[in-house]
Amino acid sequence: MFGVLICIAAGAAMSFQGVMNTRLGEGIGTSEANAFVQVTAAILACVVLFFHRDGSFAAIGDVNKLYLFGGVLGLVITLTVMLGMHALTPATAVSVILVSQLLTAGAIDALGLMGTERVPLTWSKGLGAALMIAGVIIFKR
Numbered sequence: 001m002f003g004v005l006i007c008i009a010a011g012a013a014m015s016f017q018g019v020m021n022t023r024l025g026e027g028i029g030t031s032e033a034n035a036f037v038q039v040t041a042a043i044l045a046c047v048v049l050f051f052h053r054d055g056s057f058a059a060i061g062d063v064n065k066l067y068l069f070g071g072v073l074g075l076v077i078t079l080t081v082m083l084g085m086h087a088l089t090p091a092t093a094v095s096v097i098l099v100s101q102l103l104t105a106g107a108i109d110a111l112g113l114m115g116t117e118r119v120p121l122t123w124s125k126g127l128g129a130a131l132m133i134a135g136v137i138i139f140k141r
Contacts, residue, residue, distance in 0.1 A: 014081075015094050021078060022085040030086075034079050041074075066114070095136045103129055 025033035060068075084093040106125060112118035 015090065018081040018085045018093065019090050021082045022090075025082050025086070030079070030082055033082065034075065037078055038075060064114075092136075092140050095139055099129070099132050099136055102132060 021033055021037055024036065027033075028036070081093070081097065084097065087093075088096070106121060106129065108114065108116055109119035110121040
């Protein structure tokens, strides 16, 4: 249950953040807003790190180098969410983002990418994804 509650909080925070970042971008510029958001997040991450440590940067050499690009994806996510919400409504943008996330996560599961356990793609998962896509189309109209 804890995982579900945390994911609900994450989804709500992402929706609020997307709108806040988009409005900030309309006021100061998209690139400027993106830089502000990333710097703020970096500063706060360092503050949290000061009070809570559960690992060691010394182990970074042992990690697959591909995983070091997660920070780059953070930048891509923030920027594309802002642009998507500006081009669409927040609800439509989040709907499309959720479908994209689900399809991508399903592919990662099915292919066992990045060390994840393989989870077979079943007809019910395909039907669920198709229904979500149909739901976005209906929602948009």
